Amino acid sequence: MMKDENCIFCKLANGDIPTATVYEDGDFRVILDANPAAKGHALILPKEHYANLYEIDDELAGKSMILAKKMITKLTKALGCDGYNIVQNNGEAAGQTVFHYHVHMIPRHKDDKVGL
Ligand code: 5GP
Ligand code: ZN
Numbered sequence: 001m002m003k004d005e006n007c008i009f010c011k012l013a014n015g016d017i018p019t020a021t022v023y024e025d026g027d028f029r030v031i032l033d034a035n036p037a038a039k040g041h042a043l044i045l046p047k048e049h050y051a052n053l054y055e056i057d058d059e060l061a062g063k064s065m066i067l068a069k070k071m072i073t074k075l076t077k078a079l080g081c082d083g084y085n086i087v088q089n090n091g092e093a094a095g096q097t098v099f100h101y102h103v104h105m106i107p108r109h110k111d112d113k114v115g116l
Contacts, residue, residue: 004049009100013045023071027063030071030105037106038114040079044068044103051099052090064103072105081107085116 003010011017013029022042023030033041044064050056056064065086072084087104089096108114 002048002050004100007049007100009045009098009102010049013047013100023067025067027060028067030067033104037104037116038108038112040075040081040107042071042105044071044105046101050101052096052101053088054090056101061101064101068103068105075105075107079107082110083108085114087116 003014008017012019012031015029019031021029021031026047028044028046030042030044033043044067046056046060046064048057048060050060053061068086072086075081076084085104085106085108087106088102089104106114106116
């Protein structure tokens with residue numbers, strides 16, 4: 001399994017640093033964002049290290065989006081929110097700050113003032 005010893009998301013995704021886990025399977029761990037843009041802001045982290053969408057394996061990239069679809073479908077009902085942003089940043093110029101591929105899932109409510 002590809003991991004980067006200096007990568008915080010590798011450690012979180014693989015349970016080397018304990019964190020509140022929303023969902024886990026063989027490929028991914030979904031955790032709550034430490035600095036949420038909105039309540040319930042979660043991150044899909046692959047357990048393998050890929051810096052971004054340029055680097056990640058096609059099949060795993062596809063799986064991450066299928067997982068996002070499943071999760072927002074459930075969570076929209078569970079949280080009673082009105083919509084979801086799926087955000088995925090690639091490269092410093094695009095606002096990426098942690099260089100381990102991740103998908104943001106941000107719950108939205110009508111007329112909330114979340115700025116992305
Ligand atoms: P990016 O800007 O790279 O797309 O998103 C990185 C996200 O990771 C940010 O929303 C930031 O709040 C979150 N983050 C950074 N370090 C940690 C951490 O140690 N734990 C958790 N749960 N989230 C983190
Ligand atoms: Zn990593």
